[in-house]
Amino acid sequence: MSEPTGLAWVALSFAKLLAIFVVYLGTVAYTTLAERRISAWIQDRHGPNRVGPQGLFQPIADGIKNLLKEETIPGSASPWLFVLAPALAFVPAFVTWAVIPWGAPLPTPWGTISLAVADLPVGFLFILAISSLGVYGITLAGWSSNNKYSLLGGLRSSAQMVSYEIAMGLSTIPVLLLAGNVAMGDIVAQQQATSWNAVLLSVAFLTFLVSAFAETNRLPFDLPEAESELVAGYHTEYSAMKYSMFMIAEYANMMTAGAFISTLFLGGWDIPFTTWDSTGAPSALKSAATFAMLYAKTLFWLFFFIWVRWTLPRFRYDQLMALGWRVLLPLLLAYIVLIASVLLALDAVGIGRGGAYVATLFGVNVAVVAVVAFWLDRGRLVSPAASRLQVQELERLRQVAARRAAIAAAGSRGT
Amino acid sequence: MAIGVKVVERPTGEVSYLRSTLSGLATTFRHLVDPHKVTVQYPEQRWPIAPRWRGTHRMLTTEDGKAKCVACGLCPTVCPANCIKLVPGEDEQGNRYPLVFEIDEFRCIFCGYCQEVCPEEAIHVGRHFENAELSRDRFVYDLARLTSQTHDVCELWDPADPKGE
Numbered sequence: 001m002s003e004p005t006g007l008a009w010v011a012l013s014f015a016k017l018l019a020i021f022v023v024y025l026g027t028v029a030y031t032t033l034a035e036r037r038i039s040a041w042i043q044d045r046h047g048p049n050r051v052g053p054q055g056l057f058q059p060i061a062d063g064i065k066n067l068l069k070e071e072t073i074p075g076s077a078s079p080w081l082f083v084l085a086p087a088l089a090f091v092p093a094f095v096t097w098a099v100i101p102w103g104a105p106l107p108t109p110w111g112t113i114s115l116a117v118a119d120l121p122v123g124f125l126f127i128l129a130i131s132s133l134g135v136y137g138i139t140l141a142g143w144s145s146n147n148k149y150s151l152l153g154g155l156r157s158s159a160q161m162v163s164y165e166i167a168m169g170l171s172t173i174p175v176l177l178l179a180g181n182v183a184m185g186d187i188v189a190q191q192q193a194t195s196w197n198a199v200l201l202s203v204a205f206l207t208f209l210v211s212a213f214a215e216t217n218r219l220p221f222d223l224p225e226a227e228s229e230l231v232a233g234y235h236t237e238y239s240a241m242k243y244s245m246f247m248i249a250e251y252a253n254m255m256t257a258g259a260f261i262s263t264l265f266l267g268g269w270d271i272p273f274t275t276w277d278s279t280g281a282p283s284a285l286k287s288a289a290t291f292a293m294l295y296a297k298t299l300f301w302l303f304f305f306i307w308v309r310w311t312l313p314r315f316r317y318d319q320l321m322a323l324g325w326r327v328l329l330p331l332l333l334a335y336i337v338l339i340a341s342v343l344l345a346l347d348a349v350g351i352g353r354g355g356a357y358v359a360t361l362f363g364v365n366v367a368v369v370a371v372v373a374f375w376l377d378r379g380r381l382v383s384p385a386a387s388r389l390q391v392q393e394l395e396r397l398r399q400v401a402a403r404r405a406a407i408a409a410a411g412s413r414g415t
Numbered sequence: 416m417a418i419g420v421k422v423v424e425r426p427t428g429e430v431s432y433l434r435s436t437l438s439g440l441a442t443t444f445r446h447l448v449d450p451h452k453v454t455v456q457y458p459e460q461r462w463p464i465a466p467r468w469r470g471t472h473r474m475l476t477t478e479d480g481k482a483k484c485v486a487c488g489l490c491p492t493v494c495p496a497n498c499i500k501l502v503p504g505e506d507e508q509g510n511r512y513p514l515v516f517e518i519d520e521f522r523c524i525f526c527g528y529c530q531e532v533c534p535e536e537a538i539h540v541g542r543h544f545e546n547a548e549l550s551r552d553r554f555v556y557d558l559a560r561l562t563s564q565t566h567d568v569c570e571l572w573d574p575a576d577p578k579g580e
Contacts (some may be wrong), residue, residue, distance in 0.1 A: 046450070
């Protein structure tokens, strides 16, 4: 079956856009409710359960409240950028949805269509490029508010997101090595042909997960808003719908990150333990089932983000930077070399993409994960300021201090 | 002068990222699925009010529905906040009764002296806390309002039984 052309293509693209927009926005709205209820359950509370059955209309009530609230713009804020910043955070969070393939191709009377809004040949690069634009909104919000807390939040955010973009980009390189292509569809197809990348590239999967937390500004890496230090960080001065847009952008980014992790490492819309979904003629049932599969995977990641948020305390800033630059970066550089060598070696030995191939890669990954876990799990603090003070070192410091005090005392006697 | 750095030795399991993260996730998940919640969902569920809780007042009545008050004037005298307004009256049989009995609940400090001092056990502070009104003058309770209250009243502190057992 061929792809639709002309007017049918425009109409179908528009329909896809509308459908995915509705699904995304609805999920984002209900993620805010899920966050509040899950956090409540974790803390032995009930959470919002008054608006509608089980609080299900709470997002609607919140939306109405935020639309009707008074908006304040600080007198000394930069007026244009202050208004522009929420939109700059909001738009990239939405645009990244376009390239994620949400299911098996759907047959229509006009031709078979892909379930990604825009099936770009460079879909993967598109996500990396657009998601890194989100930092502009946050940084400009912090700067234009003309508030020290906002500015600190914006600065932290820019440093954090730029640092973790590197870890994120590097942890996806092994995926590209395996897939040999940057189109999202090909990455999914490669995982269907061999095995999920979470098995083949566990280390990349785990580091990508850590960087995803940092990229979405979620706890334990939510330093840009760190309410215990920075009031509310970059959106301290924002109120009503502008504030709400930052929140929506955060949850939209979470959902994008969840869908992205699922696509890169958990087989995308692949239904495990069956080849029914990826072989044979496309059908509407297959599209629906695979869509449900990817949606379920995404919901799992949303739950995981919320679960981790209400479990871990916030990292200190130097620890965050040390983790990104001194742990993840060298680890991933070494890992890329390792994976590339293993792939070359497998190629040279002549092992095709079958059981032995999967087993070898999985074994290599288990070994690396074990080594890293062993190294990390020795009571070690990832921080430039975390070298444990030795007793001799302490003694030496005390001697230096005593000598200085003696010199100072001698000097004061002399005058 | 000397650097006083205290080096705390902590067990490795407590300061290790992976083990503490995983055990933390397990703890939060246990609470997540635990149906026991500590919230009291207020309008439907309520905490019991303490027997000696002192809230807004209530005037007890005799069997024929009249206030028990004999307008002796002890409660406005003892009131430290001066919030009770009493104008006594007397009927043909020589029975004293209050012509005006008003308590300004905004001035009241809810000490309960009026209840303690009352010889007729007429005025009481109540075991009651839901007092919202839409205007300030509704907070001056007159005699009709005080007698029409139906909530429980405070049990006074008994010196012979200080813990109220």
